[in-house]
Amino acid sequence: MLSVQRGRNPVEYHFLKKASLRLLTVVVLVASALSGCQAPRPGFPDVPELSRRVALSPGDVVNIQFSYTPQLNETQTIRPDGFISLQLVGEVHIWGKTPAEVRDLLIERYEPHLKDADIAVIVRSLRNRRVFVGGQVMKPGVVQMPGDLTTLEAIMEAGGFDLREADVRNVVVIRHKGDKRHGYLLDLDPVLMGETTQPFYLEMKDIVYVSRTRIAEVIQWVDQHINQLVPQTGFTYSIGVGNQKHPATIGVDTSAR
Numbered sequence: 001m002l003s004v005q006r007g008r009n010p011v012e013y014h015f016l017k018k019a020s021l022r023l024l025t026v027v028v029l030v031a032s033a034l035s036g037c038q039a040p041r042p043g044f045p046d047v048p049e050l051s052r053r054v055a056l057s058p059g060d061v062v063n064i065q066f067s068y069t070p071q072l073n074e075t076q077t078i079r080p081d082g083f084i085s086l087q088l089v090g091e092v093h094i095w096g097k098t099p100a101e102v103r104d105l106l107i108e109r110y111e112p113h114l115k116d117a118d119i120a121v122i123v124r125s126l127r128n129r130r131v132f133v134g135g136q137v138m139k140p141g142v143v144q145m146p147g148d149l150t151t152l153e154a155i156m157e158a159g160g161f162d163l164r165e166a167d168v169r170n171v172v173v174i175r176h177k178g179d180k181r182h183g184y185l186l187d188l189d190p191v192l193m194g195e196t197t198q199p200f201y202l203e204m205k206d207i208v209y210v211s212r213t214r215i216a217e218v219i220q221w222v223d224q225h226i227n228q229l230v231p232q233t234g235f236t237y238s239i240g241v242g243n244q245k246h247p248a249t250i251g252v253d254t255s256a257r
């Protein structure tokens with residue numbers, strides 16, 4: 001939709017109108033191309049199923065309790081190298097193990113020293129149970145995850161989408177596994193429209209990035225490159241953001257300067 005208002009100087013207006021309409025045609029073509037097609041979806045791996053395996057990591061605090069020898073009870077914070085130090089058995093590496101796996105390991109290590117090595121491993125705090133949310137959300141930053149947490153829930157904890165610029169169809173989750181990074185590309189538009197979908201559960205230290213819409217990039221380009229001409233031409237350009245049912249429109253206002 002193109003709307004034009006006449007300026008004070010007819011001669012100047014006629015000259016600027018012809019030049020600006022040529023420039024506007026280019027912008028309309030770019031905006032139409034970008035808003036009319038979906039962003040390419042690279043070969044991201046399939047969405048993984050929820051893993052309920054809670055592995056310990058540095059900074060976590062655990063209680064080691066002995067049923068028949070309470071004098072050996074310990075409260076330990078896992079060191080950066082993944083070890084804890086216990087009486088009788090010394091250094092024990094527990095980074096990456098579940099509490100149940102640590103219990104089995106300690107029973108094995110203490111059997112030569114105790115007649116009845118009945119041990120309980122109780123997790124007091126999980127320091128790294130958090131994710132990071134950035135991009136086009138209202139409050140980017142760290143989100144704590146005391147339990148199961150979906151991508152959409154994490155985004156809502158970060159204030160929700162910035163609806164002016166967020167591309168809900170292209171939300172990226174970056175996950176670290178060992179020395180590699182894995183990326184998952186999510187389309188959250190169906191669930192926001194009330195459809196039943198499979199939730200994507202996050203793991204600790206995941207990074208959630210909400211991409212920017214392509215039409216938002218066009219708006220920024222128009223603002224940076226076209227509206228800078230306003231003091232010289234007397235024209236301003238504006239783009240209204242729409243969707244597939246209501247496509248983007250670009251307008252021209254020729255207010256006098």
